[in-house]
Amino acid sequence: MAKKVLIIDDYPATVKMMTEILQLKGYEIVAAYDGASGLLKARSEKPDLILLDIMMPEKSGFEVCRELKSDAATSGIPVIIVTIRVSEDSIRNGKSLGAAEYITKPFEPFRLLEAVEKHIG
Numbered sequence: 165m166a167k168k169v170l171i172i173d174d175y176p177a178t179v180k181m182m183t184e185i186l187q188l189k190g191y192e193i194v195a196a197y198d199g200a201s202g203l204l205k206a207r208s209e210k211p212d213l214i215l216l217d218i219m220m221p222e223k224s225g226f227e228v229c230r231e232l233k234s235d236a237a238t239s240g241i242p243v244i245i246v247t248i249r250v251s252e253d254s255i256r257n258g259k260s261l262g263a264a265e266y267i268t269k270p271f272e273p274f275r276l277l278e279a280v281e282k283h284i285g
Contacts, residue, residue, distance in 0.1 A: 166192040167284045170211035172202030172228065173246070174220040178269070182215060182246070185273045186280065199223030203231055206238050212284045215276075216263075218247040218254065226257060233262035242283040246271065 169191050173179050176197070183193045194209045196202035200222040206214060214232065218225035225245060232238045242264040247254070250268045258266050265279045 166190050167212040168192045168194060168209060169280065169284075170194045170196065170202065170205055170209060170214045172196045172199065172205075172214060172220070172225070173217040174198055175217070178217070178246075182276065185276055189277060189281075191280070199225065199228040202228055206232055206241065207235070211241060213280060214241055214243045215246050215280075216243050218245060218249050218258070226261060229258065229261040229263055244279050244283070246276070 169186055171179050171182050171193060174197050179195045186193055194205055194211060196205045198221045216225045216228060229243055232243060244265040244267060245258045245263045246267045246269060248269045255266045264283055267275060267279060
């Protein structure tokens with residue numbers, strides 16, 4: 165059975181690109197385009213991993229990560245932050261909230277695959 169990845173990003177082109185990269189490796193993809201619907205999908209879809217943008221409408225990725233990690237139903241799901249924000253404070257904040265990895269955009273496709281495979285192989 166294919167591992168399921170939830171992509172939470174408000175930019176459709178980014179979701180499409182990540183989807184294409186991951187589907188080539190056999191991953192099942194679910195997408196949400198804002199933080200609030202991303203939280204709902206995380207709870208209903210029970211993905212094996214979440215790729216999470218930071219700057220989004222409704223709820224920021226930091227808020228989403230905080231809520232995911234404080235909910236027993238989703239706290240065990242690895243979260244990889246994929247964002248354009250590259251400041252040390254943002255990276256530190258993401259990791260302190262429980263993110264397993266922090267990847268900056270633009271990213272190399274192999275870097276994304278490497279991170280996903282590291283956490284759900």
